[in-house]
Amino acid sequence: MIEVKDLNKSFGEAHILKGITTTFEKGKTNLIIGQSGSGKTVFLKCLLGLFDYEEGSIAYDGNIFSKLTEDEKRNMRAKIGMVFQGSALFDSMTIEENVMFPLRMFTKQSKSEMQDRADFVLKRVNLPNAHNKMPSEASGGMQKRVAIARAIVNNPKYLFCDEPNSGLDPKTAIVIDNLIQEITDEYKITTVINSHDMNSVMEIGEKIVFLKDGLKAWEGSNKNIFKTDNEVVTDFVYSSNLFKRVRKMYIKENS
Amino acid sequence: MTYLHNIGSYFLMIREMFRKPTKWSVMRQLILNDINDLIIGSLGIIAFISFFVGGVISIQTALNIENPLIPKHLVGFATRQSVILEFAPTFISVIMAGKVGSFITSSIGTMRVTEQIDALEVMGINSLNYLVFPKTIALLFYPFAITFGMFLGILGGMAACTFGGYSTLTDYITGIQTDFETFHVYYAFIKTFVFAFVLATIPSFHGYYMKGGALEVGKASTTSFVWTAVVIILLNYILTDVMLG
Ligand SMILES: Nc1ncnc2c1ncn2[C@@H]1O[C@H](COP(=O)(O)OP(=O)(O)O)[C@@H](O)[C@H]1O
Ligand SMILES: [Mg+2]
Numbered sequence: 407m408i409e410v411k412d413l414n415k416s417f418g419e420a421h422i423l424k425g426i427t428t429t430f431e432k433g434k435t436n437l438i439i440g441q442s443g444s445g446k447t448v449f450l451k452c453l454l455g456l457f458d459y460e461e462g463s464i465a466y467d468g469n470i471f472s473k474l475t476e477d478e479k480r481n482m483r484a485k486i487g488m489v490f491q492g493s494a495l496f497d498s499m500t501i502e503e504n505v506m507f508p509l510r511m512f513t514k515q516s517k518s519e520m521q522d523r524a525d526f527v528l529k530r531v532n533l534p535n536a537h538n539k540m541p542s543e544a545s546g547g548m549q550k551r552v553a554i555a556r557a558i559v560n561n562p563k564y565l566f567c568d569e570p571n572s573g574l575d576p577k578t579a580i581v582i583d584n585l586i587q588e589i590t591d592e593y594k595i596t597t598v599i600n601s602h603d604m605n606s607v608m609e610i611g612e613k614i615v616f617l618k619d620g621l622k623a624w625e626g627s628n629k630n631i632f633k634t635d636n637e638v639v640t641d642f643v644y645s646s647n648l649f650k651r652v653r654k655m656y657i658k659e660n661s
Numbered sequence: 662m663t664y665l666h667n668i669g670s671y672f673l674m675i676r677e678m679f680r681k682p683t684k685w686s687v688m689r690q691l692i693l694n695d696i697n698d699l700i701i702g703s704l705g706i707i708a709f710i711s712f713f714v715g716g717v718i719s720i721q722t723a724l725n726i727e728n729p730l731i732p733k734h735l736v737g738f739a740t741r742q743s744v745i746l747e748f749a750p751t752f753i754s755v756i757m758a759g760k761v762g763s764f765i766t767s768s769i770g771t772m773r774v775t776e777q778i779d780a781l782e783v784m785g786i787n788s789l790n791y792l793v794f795p796k797t798i799a800l801l802f803y804p805f806a807i808t809f810g811m812f813l814g815i816l817g818g819m820a821a822c823t824f825g826g827y828s829t830l831t832d833y834i835t836g837i838q839t840d841f842e843t844f845h846v847y848y849a850f851i852k853t854f855v856f857a858f859v860l861a862t863i864p865s866f867h868g869y870y871m872k873g874g875a876l877e878v879g880k881a882s883t884t885s886f887v888w889t890a891v892v893i894i895l896l897n898y899i900l901t902d903v904m905l906g
Contacts, residue, residue, distance in 0.1 A: 454783050483785030494776040498694075508784055510687060 407432045408453065408564065408596055413462035415445075415452055422448050423459070424620045433594040435587045435610045439601050440617035441642065446600040447491070449617065450568055453598065454488060455479065466564065484512050487557030487595075489567040489586075493549040495541035501552050502528070502537035508560040527555040531585060547578040551585070558589060565590065565597040571606060583609045604649055607631065616642070632656050671866050678794050681787040688795060695799035699761050700806055706760060707753055711744075711810040714752070715817030718743050723827035736828045737836020740818035742845075749811040750849045751897045754856040757803075758889035762864040765796060766885040769868030770878040778869070793865040803857035804850055811849075848904050855900065856893050863889045 408430040415423040422445050430436040438446050451457045453464060455471060464471050466482060474482060495504050505524040509515055515523070528534065531551040541549055550570060557565055567586060571579035587610045590597040601607065607614065611628035616639055623638045624631075631643060632653055644650045682688065719740040726735060769792055772778050781788040815837060822828040828836075867885035871877055 451779075456779060456782060480785045483783065486783060488780065488783045490776040490780060492775055494780040496777055496780075497771075497775075511684060511784060511786060 407467055408598070409463075409465045410453070411463045411465075413449070413452060413459055413464065415448055415457060415459040422620050423452065425462070426615075426617075426620075426622050428615050428622060428625060430596055430598050431613055432596045433591060434597070434612040435590050436596070436598045436613040436615070437601055437607060437611045438598065438615050438617060439607060439611075439642070440623075442602060444617040445620040446602075446617060447568055450566055450598065450600055454486065454566060455483070484508075484560065485563045487560070487562035487565045489550070489553045489557050489565070489570050491568040491572060491600075493541070493546075493553040495549055495552055495556070497541050499541075500537065501533070501539050501541065501544065504541065504552055505555045505559050507556065512560060523559060524555075527559045528552075530558075530589070531555045547574050547582070550574065550582050554582070554585065554589070558593070558595075561593065563595060565595045567597070567599045569600050569602070571601070571603060576605065579603065580605060580609060586610065587612075604643065604646070607643075618642075667866075670870065671862070674789060674793070674866055674869065675862060677787070678789045678797070681790060682794070683786065683791050691791070691795035692798050695795045696802055698764070699796065699799050700802045703757060703760060704806060704809065706756070707806055707810045708813050710753065710756065711749065711813040712817035712820075714748060715740060715744055715814030716821030718748065718814075719818030719822045719833075720825060720827060723822060733828050733832040734836035734839060736822055737818070737833035738839045739836075741815055741837040744814035744818070745811050745845055745849050749807050749814055750852040750856065751893065753807060753810050754853070754860065754893050755890050757860055758864075758893060759886050761800075761860055762886050762889045763882040765861070765864035766868040766871075766882045767878050769793075769865055770871045770881050771875075773869065773871055774874055774878060789869065792869070793862065796865060797858065797861040800857040800861040801854075803860065804853040807849070807853045848900075851904070852897065852900055855896055859889060859892050859896065863892060 410426055410428050410430075413423050413426040414421070426449065438449060440446055448457065452459050469478075469482070471479070471482065495501075496507065499507065502521070502524050505528060506520045509520045509523060513520075524537070528537065531554050533548060533551050533555070536544065536548060536552070541552065544552065554567075554570075557567075565586070570586060571582050574582060583606050586597060586599065589595065599606070599610070608628055611631065614624075614626055614628065614631060615622055616624040618638050624634065624636045626634065631639065634640065644653055683691070719736050722739040723736045726733075769778075772792070778788045778792075781791055819830070819833050819837075822833050823830045864885045867881045867888070868878075871881040
C-alpha cells in the first residue's frame with residue numbers, strides 16, 4: 407500500500423500538483439486518470455522519487471520515503487518496477503539482456519539462474535521466442551511486454567506504468583492491460599497505472615484517482631465512475647459519443 | 662548567466678560521476694565496449710588522415726625550401742615537429758570532437774529522450790557513473806591512438822617525399838632524428854590526456870542534460886562539437902604557453 411499525503415509539486419512558478427492525498431492499494435490495479443497535461447506523469451515521477459516535491463509525504467507500506475537513508479532508499483528502489491511510456495528498453499542490449507539487467511545489477515545470481523528467470527518472465531508475458539532480438543526489431547506491443555517483463559523480473563512489491571497502452575491498437579492495449587492486472591493479482595503487487603484511456607478504466611480500474619489541473623477531482627472505482635454526477639468526471643468520461651451511449655444504456659439497465 | 666550555470670553543472674556532473682559506483686563486473690564490460698566504440702573504432706580515420714596530412718606537410722615544406730643553403734633533411738625535421746607538436750594531438754582531437762563527441766552526445770541524448778536514463782535512475786543506478794565514467798576511462802587510451810597517428814603522419818611524410826622525389830629517404834631519416842627533444846613528446850602526451858578528458862566529458866554533458874526529442878538530439882550534437890572544439894583549442898593555447906613558452 408502506498409499512502410500519499412498533501413503532495414505539492416512545482417516547476418519554478420508553475421504549480422503542477424496541488425495537495426494530492428490518496429492511497430494506492432495492494433494487489434489492485436490503481437489508475438491515475440486525467441487529460442494530457444493534468445500532471446499524471448509528474449505525480450508518478452514523484453512517487454518514484456525521480457522528482458523532489460516541496461510539500462507532502464509518500465509512504466510505502468508505512469515507510470516515509472523522504473525519511474529513509476540513502477541505503478534504505480536504494481533497497482526500496484530495488485522493490486520497484488517501472489514501465490515507461492515509451493518502454494525505455496536499453497537499445498544496445500538484446501531483449502533477454504534487458505530483462506536480465508535488474509538481476510545483473512542487484513542480485514548475485516549466476517548467469518544460468520538469471521537466464522532461467524528471464525525465460526520464465528518472458529514466457530509469462532507471452533514472448534517465448536524473442537530472447538535474442540534487439541528492441542528495435544520488436545513491435546510496440548512486444549516492447550511493452552518486454553518492459554513489463556523487465557519491471558517484474560526482480561519480484562517487485564510496487565509496479566508503476568506510465569500510459570502502458572498508449573500507441574497500441576485497441577486489441578493489444580486490452581491484452582497489455584489484462585496482463586498487468588493478472589500479474590498484480592498473482593503476485594499481490596501494489597500497481598499504479600497512468601492512463602487517459604477509457605477502455606483501461608473499464609477493464610482494470612479497481613481504484614481510480616481522477617486528476618484535473620493537478621488537483622484530485624474525484625476518486626472511486628470503475629463500478630461507480632459511470633454513476634457519478636461529478637461534472638468534471640462525466641465531462642472527461644463522456645467526451646466520446648460511444649461512452650455517452652454506454653452511459654444511457656447503463657442507466658436504462660439499472661433503473 | 663547561463664554560461665556560468667552550465668560550467669557549474671559541468672563540474673557537479675564530474676563529481677557525481679565518481680559517486681555510488683556501478684558493480685565492477687558490469688562496469689568492466691561497459692569500459693571494454695567503450696574502448697571498442699571510441700578508440701578502436703576511430704583508428705581507421707586517424708590512420709587515414711594522419712598519413713595523408715603528414716604527406717602534405719612534407720611536400721609543402723619541401724616546396725618552400727628554395728634556398729640551396731638550407732639542408733635537405735630539414736623536410737623530415739619539420740614534418741616530425743609539426744606532426745608531434747600540433748597536428749596529431751590538436752588537429753586530430755578537433756576531428757575526434759566531431760566523430761567521438763557527436764557519437765557520445767547523440768547516444769546519451771537518445772537515452773535521455775527515450776527515458777532510458779530515467780529507467781536507470783528508477784532502479785537506483787547512478788546513471789552518470791554508469792554512462793560517463795566508462796567513456797572517461799576508455800578515453801585514457803586515446804593517447805595511444807594519437808601515438809599511432811604520429812607514427813603514420815611521419816611515415817606519410819616519408820612516403821610523399823621519397824616517392825614524389827622531394828627528398829631522399831636518407832635525408833628524411835636524418836631529418837626526423839635531428840635535435841630530438843623528449844620533452845616535446847611529454848608535452849604532446851600531456852595535451853592528449855587533457856583533450857581525452859574533454860572529449861569524454863563535454864559531449865556527455867550535452868547529451869545528459871538535453872531536453873526535448875529527436876530533433877534536439879541533433880542540435881545537441883552540433884552544440885557539443887562546437888564547445889568541445891573551442892575548449893580544445895583554448896586549452897591547447899594555454900598548455901602550450903605554460904609548457905613551452
Ligand atoms: N520537467 C518538467 N519541467 C517543467 N514542467 C514540466 C516538467 N514535466 C512536466 N511539466 C509540466 O507539468 C504539467 C503536467 O505534465 P505531465 O505530468 O507530463 O502531464 P500528463 O498528465 O499528460 O502526464 C505540464 O504542464 C508540463 O508542461
Ligand atoms: Mg504523461
